[in-house]
Amino acid sequence: MTxxxxxxxxxxxxxxxxxxxxxxxxxxxxxxDDVVKIGVLTDGSGVYADVGGQGSLEALKLAIADFGGTVLxxxxxxxxxxxxxxxxxxxxxARKWIDADKVDVITxxxxxxxxxxxxxxxxxxxxxxLHNGAASSDLSGKACAVTGVHYTYDTYALANGTGKxxxxxGGDTWFFLTADYAFGQALERDTxxxxxxxxxxxxxxxxxxxxxxxxxxFLLQAQASKAKVIGLANAGLDTVQTIKQAAEFGIxxxxxxxxxxxxxxxxVHSLGLQTAQGLTLTTGFYWDMNDETRAFSKxxxxxxxxxxxMVQAGVYSSALHxxxxxxxxxxxxxxxxxxxxxxxxxxxxxxxxxxxRTDGRMVHDMYLAQVKTPAESKxxxxxxxxxxxxxxxxxxxxxxxxGCPLVK
Numbered sequence: 450m451t452x453x454x455x456x457x458x459x460x461x462x463x464x465x466x467x468x469x470x471x472x473x474x475x476x477x478x479x480x481x482d483d484v485v486k487i488g489v490l491t492d493g494s495g496v497y498a499d500v501g502g503q504g505s506l507e508a509l510k511l512a513i514a515d516f517g518g519t520v521l522x523x524x525x526x527x528x529x530x531x532x533x534x535x536x537x538x539x540x541x542x543a544r545k546w547i548d549a550d551k552v553d554v555i556t557x558x559x560x561x562x563x564x565x566x567x568x569x570x571x572x573x574x575x576x577x578x579l580h581n582g583a584a585s586s587d588l589s590g591k592a593c594a595v596t597g598v599h600y601t602y603d604t605y606a607l608a609n610g611t612g613k614x615x616x617x618x619g620g621d622t623w624f625f626l627t628a629d630y631a632f633g634q635a636l637e638r639d640t641x642x643x644x645x646x647x648x649x650x651x652x653x654x655x656x657x658x659x660x661x662x663x664x665x666x667f668l669l670q671a672q673a674s675k676a677k678v679i680g681l682a683n684a685g686l687d688t689v690q691t692i693k694q695a696a697e698f699g700i701x702x703x704x705x706x707x708x709x710x711x712x713x714x715x716x717v718h719s720l721g722l723q724t725a726q727g728l729t730l731t732t733g734f735y736w737d738m739n740d741e742t743r744a745f746s747k748x749x750x751x752x753x754x755x756x757x758x759m760v761q762a763g764v765y766s767s768a769l770h771x772x773x774x775x776x777x778x779x780x781x782x783x784x785x786x787x788x789x790x791x792x793x794x795x796x797x798x799x800x801x802x803x804x805x806r807t808d809g810r811m812v813h814d815m816y817l818a819q820v821k822t823p824a825e826s827k828x829x830x831x832x833x834x835x836x837x838x839x840x841x842x843x844x845x846x847x848x849x850x851x852g853c854p855l856v857k
Contacts, residue, residue: 479780481551486526487513487768488552490539490563491582493531496660496686497559499715500758501582505557507752508761511745512768520775528552532563534659539563540570547574553781554579554771556764561585561632571596575783577771577790581763584684584711585635586846589810593853596783597809598790601763602733604632604639605846606815607710610731610839612643614817615678615708618729623708624676625654626667626691628683636682636710644680652676661687664694672700684711689719696724713758717820717832725832728820734759734799735816735833741798756830766799767811803841808853812841 489509491501506529513525528546532539539558546552547570555571558564559582571578572594579598580588586605588597623644627633633656641651652674655667668691671679679700681688688709695707709716712730736746736756745765749757757765774789775781787809795803800813818833826832848856 479782480521480523481553481781483523484526484551485520485523485772485775485781486528486550486552488528488530488546488555489557489764490530490532490542490555490567491557492534492559495534497534497582497684500685500713501557501559501760504749504753504757504761505764508749508757508765509556509768511748512765512772516769516772520772521779525772532560534560534563536562536566540566543567543570547576553577556768557581557760558583559760561635562630564588565592565631568592568594568597571783577783577787579767579771581767582760584632586639586851587635589808590851590853593808593851593855595855596787598767598787598805598811599809600767600811601759602815603810603845604636606844607636607731608640608643609844610815610817611708611710611729612640612680613647614729615706616644616647616649620678620706620708621649622676623649623651623678623680624671624674625651625680625682626664626671627654627656628659628687629656630659632684633682637680640680640682640710657683657687659687662690664691665698668695668698668700672698672705676705678706678708681707681709685713685716688712689716692720692724713760714756714830714832715758718755718830722821722823722826722832725820726822730818730820732759732816732818733813734762735818735835737831737833738835745798762799766795766797769797770795806848807855808848808851810845810848812845814841815839815844
């Protein structure tokens, strides 16, 4: 080789190496403060604490570990706070996190009123909001945002799953017992639409405060309605208390059915199979689906001593997907990352070939399940029979029907 060729080759190698370093430096320079910080804003001690709470933080930590602990060569950090199921407290924490603590993305949230408030803050501050526990389908409807991603489930999918199946099984008259805030109202609305669309009728309903203790007067009204189905448009400990008190009143023994519109595996565990057996529910995740879900859930169990809820599984998956998008986009700019999240498919233990639409809805398969009898359960946490897989495009509301202003 001639000296000229050697010199050219060395120069070309040096230029390529320099370009790679410049590209890497450019990508890293687009991180706002040389760190990516993910905040878990959740119910730390109230009615939804078992569904999200500390378990959501542990799920996030598992996602960070699986991603490798860094993104674009910089560390990934976490923040955690309890919003006490109050939208004003949540908004105050979120603003401090973003403005003072440099939090880049907020996940979990659990409460629809909280999520709706933070959706607006995300738009204002250009920060991604990963809604996992909040259910209101308005988050991908009239309240949608470029920076908002509604991930795990929503009231439309729950209604379309449990509501539709219950009517088809003969439960064609309904009375609703509803948590009186954004989540319960949206769930009652969407389930009412599903019941009527499938030939059923709604006879009435009653609303109760969040974190209620005594459901006796509400249950008596439901019993007096003579409806075949009492639709529980509530969640967490409110649902657990309702089902326990309904059993004490002998409501199911007298022929009426309870339809828990949002039931978590932690609720079934609290109730016990003797009480919960036979409940039909819709879920986005079950720990015992396959080898991947079992492997993740074992790691989670080792930390929390209970199996993950679908919210906690969604926190894991959405955080992993967010980090992949940051890596691919070369920045933590909220809008750019949110758009990259829409480009990339979701493929992990939570969802296969999941996709995030323009309206922010993450579309994935949902599952119709039934709680096993004590005799059918063969091991601790062996609680569900999967009755059917509901394909994502059937489970979630068509994008054109949601009223999202982003959708042309």
